[in-house]
Amino acid sequence: MAQTKVLVADDDPNVREIISLYFSKQQIDLVVAGDGKQAIELMEKEAPDMVILDVMMPQMDGFEACREIRKKWDTPIIMLTAKDEEFDRVLGLELGADDYVTKPFSPRELVARIRAILRRMQPKAKAVEDVANPLTFDQLTIDLDKREVVAAGEKVSFRPKEFDLLVQMAKSPGSVFSREQLLELVWGFDYFGDVRTIDVHIKKIRQRLDKLPYECIHTVWGIGYKFGVEA
Numbered sequence: 197m198a199q200t201k202v203l204v205a206d207d208d209p210n211v212r213e214i215i216s217l218y219f220s221k222q223q224i225d226l227v228v229a230g231d232g233k234q235a236i237e238l239m240e241k242e243a244p245d246m247v248i249l250d251v252m253m254p255q256m257d258g259f260e261a262c263r264e265i266r267k268k269w270d271t272p273i274i275m276l277t278a279k280d281e282e283f284d285r286v287l288g289l290e291l292g293a294d295d296y297v298t299k300p301f302s303p304r305e306l307v308a309r310i311r312a313i314l315r316r317m318q319p320k321a322k323a324v325e326d327v328a329n330p331l332t333f334d335q336l337t338i339d340l341d342k343r344e345v346v347a348a349g350e351k352v353s354f355r356p357k358e359f360d361l362l363v364q365m366a367k368s369p370g371s372v373f374s375r376e377q378l379l380e381l382v383w384g385f386d387y388f389g390d391v392r393t394i395d396v397h398i399k400k401i402r403q404r405l406d407k408l409p410y411e412c413i414h415t416v417w418g419i420g421y422k423f424g425v426e427a
Contacts (some may be wrong), residue, residue, distance in 0.1 A: 200310070201224075201227060201243075201244045201245050202244055202248060203228075203242060203247045203248070204227070204228050205231065205248065205249050206230075206250040206276060207252075207253045211299075214303060215248075215306070218303035218304070219303075219307070230254075231253045231255035231256055232258060232261030232264075234255070235247065235265075236264050236265065239268075239269060239271070245271070246310050247265060247271050247273045247274070248310075249261050251278070251288070252277075258277075259291055270355060270356055272294045273293045273295075274294065274309060274313070275297070277296060277297075278298070285392070286396060289396040289397075292355065331363070334410075334425050335348045335409070336405070336425065338363060345362070345404075345405075347408050348409070353404070354401075355400070361401065362401050362412075362413075362423075365378075365421065365423035366412075369424055371422060373420050373422065374419055375391035375420050377420070378394050401413055410425055
């Protein structure tokens with residue numbers, strides 16, 4: 197694997213040292229920050245391939261740093277939290293994080309998650325070449341080559357995984373997908389997160405398409421979701 201640059205923001209020097217020692221053996225170039233504010237500054241300067249944010253930090257916590265990063269960058273983000281609570285996990289995902297790791301964590305697991313996410317970033321644009329392009333549904337158009345969505349005559353910006361998830365369902369209108377199926381199809385078999393990730397991304401997709409006069413993503417209770425433009 198080519199050298200990967202990872203920005204780690206954590207105010208605990210012991211955590212930074214443990215990560216540094218392990219990353220040095222894994223062909224990972226480490227950039228460290230002591231708080232969220234410094235992490236934002238280093239994003240511009242270092243252009244990392246991945247960002248790891250501790251939730252509890254001075255100056256600017258991990259949640260706020262995640263929110264600020266998402267305003268300018270689509271760089272994958274993993275949240276570090278000492279609280280094994282659903283609220284923290286879901287909040288991080290809603291703010292744009294791609295995964296989370298609960299402290300105390302194994303450095304080996306952290307590296308595995310980094311590599312799993314990075315492996316899944318590039319191939320997804322090629323996974324839709326066997327269908328018509330663009331996908332058109334009344335007032336919704338999805339251009340697969342340009343990775344653009346136009347809803348009710350307006351271009352709508354999507355994050356990469358949101359776009360991939362929308363396309364995966366739009367390729368098979370009316371088909372019902374379980375959360376587990378969507379995780380495998382969009383994130384890959386080696387994704388470590390939980391199925392709640394799908395719910396968070398579906399919520400974001402619905403919000404971005406709220407100008408349409410109809411629902412596109414429908415909940416199939418007890419199973420998952422399906423795509424369709426019926427009212």
